[in-house]
Amino acid sequence: MGSNHLTWHEATITKKDRQRKNQHKSVVLWFTGLSGSGKSTLANAVDNELFKQHYQSYCLDGDNIRHGLNRDLTFRNEDRKENIRRIGEVAKLFVDSGQIVSTAFISPFREDRQLVRNMFEKDEFIEIYVKCPINICEERDPKGLYKKARLGEISDFTGISSPYERPNNPEIVIQTDRLSIDESVSIILSHLKDKTILY
Known part of the structure; x- marks a missing residue:
């Protein structure tokens, strides 16, 4: 059955409800940055x-998402784009359910992040750039990925x-080489309160 035969079903309980x-x-907090920058820890x-x-x-x-929902995707550019598109759709469901959803993905391409932003209403997508110099990320290398990449064991x-x-x-920009986790969390929550996302 093709998509031409599908109809969007309106829920009785709305997002506003x-x-x-x-x-x-409800919003998506979209954490983006290099591997090792601290996205997952901060999220x-x-x-x-x-x-x-x-x-x-x-x-x-x-x-975690690549262990299940996106286990069929590689790290080639086209699959990375599809990975982010799917995450955007899942995040949209969470926002529709009235929750604040934090997403920790490198999401390296601006075009893909903009595509996800366009899925949401105004002020529902908050991009958080987890900024950290690559040399610091490489020093941290919590999963040993930079070492493998330098050895040519990981492509792309x-x-x-x-x-x-x-x-x-x-x-929001969070410089994780300069700020503690507590300081970073405080900045993000203050932003949510300033924008009356948290009452």
């Missing part, structure tokens, strides 16, 4: 703090053999 019940707006720390403060939240991590590795396109106008 869920937001009112949760007593906060999980934000999710943990939101949970402790009784907000409805969830964290989507790049590696972002920052080494594949480009990373830095965000032009992210809503």
Whole structure:
């Protein structure tokens, strides 16, 4: 059955209904940056703090998604694009359910991040550039990936053999080589309060 035969089913309970019940707006916090910059650590720390403060939240991590939903995708450019598109669709479902969803993905290409941004209503997509010099990321190398990339064991590795396109106008920039996790979380939560996403 082709997509021409599909009809969007409108839910009885709307996104606004869920937001009112949760007593906060729903958004996607899109963490982007090089491998080793601290995206997953920071996204999980934000999710943990939101949970402790009784907000409805969830964290989507790049590696975890590739274990399941996107296990059929490689790291070639076309598959990276599809990886990000699928994540955007999943994040949109979380936002529709009234939650704050944090996503930790390198998402190296501006075009792909813009494609995801376009899926959301105004102010529902918050791009967080987790900025860290590549030499620091390489020193950290928590998964040993830079070492493998330098040895030629990994092809198309972002920052080494594949480009990373830095965000032009992210809503938030977090420099993880200069800020602690607590300081970084505080900046992000302050932004959410300033934008009345958290009441």
